[in-house]
Amino acid sequence: MKLPAPPTEDSFRSPLHHPRVATVIGRWLAAAVVICFLTGLFSHFVQETSAWLHIPTRPASLYRVTQGLHVLSGTIAVPLLLAKLWTVYPKLFAKPELKTLLERGSILVLVAAMALELFIGYLNTLQWYPWPFPFKQTHYALAWIIVGALLVHIAVKLPLIRSHWRRTTDAVPESLPPATTGLTRRGLFRTVAGAASLVGISTIGQSVPVFGPVAVLAPRKPNVGPQGLPVNRTAHDAGVFRIAADWRFTISGPQQLSLSLTELQGLPQSRSDLPIACVEGWSQGAHWEGIRIRDLLHLCGAPASSRVRVVSMEKGGFYATTELPPEYAADPLTLLALRLNGGELALDHGFPARIIAPNRPGVLQTKWVHRLEVLS
């Protein structure tokens, strides 16, 4: 019996594998990647809280928007990447040539890095970390690998991209027979755009409440949780089981203060309407009441613009201690919050006291705070 010949690049006759299709879908994918990369960089630097980089505290909801876009564009990139790979996969059957070896190598790196990046990013939104490497550093390093490989890819393909940027009537070479599939190019574009929109609409509800009811792909509904706010890490998971009756809050600066909860409640209270905007993409606005950090700094004799270390009762864990940069400590919206949405903080939301600050990722809105240390 004679085996059929293995396929070659020419075995794939559908006009849907044409460079024009790869160019159009590549453009959409590139837009998603650029948005995802820039918002990701922003998120990275907001979390750095380094002494030399000053992140403004306003607009107060900026991080909510950028991180919502980050997770949205990453999610939408999944169907776009699949469509793009499907369009160009006949290239896998092209005869290997020495001169294209480097180009093929860079595409291999690009595809592998993007697939891994989107995969671990998505699992992160599910709070699932089934790997031995640290998520944040890996996600960040892969982003740069992707950008580098993408620039190489675009540079190599520039002549092809240029000649297929616009629709041309002679885009289908004469050598190809008429379409062998029922789907037209326009049909394919509509399908891919439809799939990307569907994925987007069923995700965006985790940060845009009106889409909440259709947010079937969103791991979190923004208004489901105690006091109408989701809980990322419960008190139980953080090892905070109960608050001692003689609980005290301390602040150490030029003077040391030690205050009971009743004494904290007796200080002038301020209100802030600020969202919790989790790095995982979900966000929800809430109404907070508590003492301005700048007022607490004033009480212990420190300037409003001080760098402040925030210490949680949580033992261990990445976010048990965080730092408030001076701009954040001085901002009148930044509170040591005692109340949420009209009631005393639930234990899962950080009772007796937590940090809430504008334009700040959820991971830095430290819960179960019992100590502030003025650093400078």
Ligand SMILES: Nc1nc2c(c(=O)[nH]1)N[C@H]1C(S)=C(S)[C@@H](COP(=O)(O)O)O[C@H]1N2
């Ligand atoms: N001490 C402590 N604070 C913490 C966390 C934590 O794990 N430990 N998780 C943070 C994260 S990731 C988020 S998104 C917010 C969520 O606040 P919420 O649970 O009150 O909605 O709390 C932050 N504060």
Ligand SMILES: [Mo]
């Ligand atoms: Mo978070």
